[in-house]
Amino acid sequence: MQQFFEIEKVSEGKARAGHLYTDHGRIETPIFMPVGTVASVKTVHQHELKDDIKAQIILGNTYHLYLRPGMEVMQNAGGLHKFMNWDLPILTDSGGYQVFSLAKTRKMSEEGVKFKSHIDGSFHMFSPEKSMEIQRQIGADIFMAFDECTPYPCDYRLAKKSMNLTHRWLKRCITWCNENEELYGYKQHLFPIVQGSCYSDLRKISAEVIAESNCVGNAIGGLSVGEPEDEMYRITDEVTDFLPKDKPRYLMGVGTPWNILETIGLGIDMLDCVMPTRNARNGMLFTWNGVMNMKNEKWKQDFSPLDEFGTSYVDAEYSKAYVRHLFISREYLGKQIASIHNLAFYLDLVKVAREHILKGDFYEWKKSIVPILKQRL
């Protein structure tokens, strides 16, 4: 059987370059995964994701997909790949995070969480088993255990209680998976999630429990929820010390370009975030030269290409002045151009990071590039 994860090179520190193997293709790690919330990466065509952005895997959100289009349509379509016409790998979250952040009302119990849809106010129940069942119906290549994500800050007692619930739920997820076959003839890989808020002792316990579950990959949740960057780095650093070295580590919901480089430096292999697309829709562009606010007066008469170091065609075909005009005039095309640019930049960022890991100078390079990435242009 094909190995799921293979490490090509570990740098002098914790950064690694590797490959993930799924039935929908190979992924080079470290990798950034664009977020396709409701079966669409907002404003971006599927062929643009492949050809212009060079995405290797995208995310779907279980909570959103469960509500719309719903699991009847999803199953009749033959799963999310076919529904949205995307034949490369997909990862789905468990629905937990969004039940806690989006649903109107919710009631927690050992069994799971009862909630009211933010769309039509209808009542639904997510449990570990239900989350597994939905994610089977969606058919992602990688799917996530159902967890409770604590807010920041979180009282120690609550964080511990929540972590223990997440651990009990993990067992139920694994049991369900052992008893239920895949639906579409290809392999789905379950990732459990380390919780424990910002408490080192809880994170250690959680990482050990998660490691013992012996899944093919592991995730770190409950970060990038409002804590200071240093806290996020500290916890990531501690958790990666306790997670198996030979399995991929997925840091959920992170982050800025510099967050991505710093956490790759701490041993992270996979990341996702809505930031490149959400900020793009507000006119904020990330580049190798720093951050640009396209609504700025500064670009009004700057007819030079959008980004001289950009890898996608939008960077060469459109000027800064034109893209500024589109944002000032609230034209859709501005959001489209900025989304392609930002995602292409994020994919280029992890690609170049990977090259430096292979070359052996990742940490030096990171130290020199991070201050430039943070600049406001």
Next chain:
Amino acid sequence: MQQFFEIEKVSEGKARAGHLYTDHGRIETPIFMPVGTVASVKTVHQHELKDDIKAQIILGNTYHLYLRPGMEVMQNAGGLHKFMNWDLPILTDSGGYQVFSLAKTRKMSEEGVKFKSHIDGSFHMFSPEKSMEIQRQIGADIFMAFDECTPYPCDYRLAKKSMNLTHRWLKRCITWCNENEELYGYKQHLFPIVQGSCYSDLRKISAEVIAESNCVGNAIGGLSVGEPEDEMYRITDEVTDFLPKDKPRYLMGVGTPWNILETIGLGIDMLDCVMPTRNARNGMLFTWNGVMNMKNEKWKQDFSPLDEFGTSYVDAEYSKAYVRHLFISREYLGKQIASIHNLAFYLDLVKVAREHILKGDFYEWKKSIVPILKQRL
């Protein structure tokens, strides 16, 4: 010197197939021109207009471009072609129509029209000379004389008074053009506009005055402003009888797919309309099989390609169920897909119409296809 318009074939009726020659390339007529209001055809990338939609010429709106990005930016960019990175032909309207429909307040005089911007409330003046000057700065290949467009219905006395003003303004436009050189080293062609509301005698007078001005092409304005379809066809038929046969005829702001075929049948060579893009953004698709409302429950589980007869990749790559889901979930991508589809369909419609004119069976074909185009699917 290269001829501006060349007729390849006149059918048994009034329909014609020809070519327009501009410094930015040749256009096959009859042609539909997508509307790029503020230097962007809404939701559509420039390369999609070329490669997927096969647009041969697009429209820009003088009123919008004058307010944003403004003429300082436009001139420093080197004109609209360079500003938006579109190297095929462009046509601009005179700004008159939008001053009357969009500006907050306006004051008409013999000199021109003073108005308040719908964006920031600032005051501006459009006159025939000012409209010409702005359109020179935009640098469209074809530009329009400054006219007053009457509403529907319009009192006879008012329609006549307005028409005469439009004729006096035309003289001032031509004088201005004779005295002022092009700015960007390529030829701009002025089209005058026939007015006269729905009054046959006024339309005849106006067509004769416009014909006498001896411009290289002529336009029919003041239609598709709320009058019944039959009225629009009747006036178009009457006006094309009085306009020179050897010059292109542009019917402004028309219309549905069947309006387009009917008026091509009445001797029209050029058309533009926001309908394919505006309706697309509301989920309405035009196809060779009829009209589809993509929000309809009917498509919920229809996983067949969006349009089996569609010419653009979106028709094959996305399913009806997927596009319905995007509209129900208010995802941007739905608007993008529908806009590409509708514009590609409109361009295919005029291309096939042209083939039937060349083949000699246009009217038979039109009679058989129009009822199908009107069907609600």
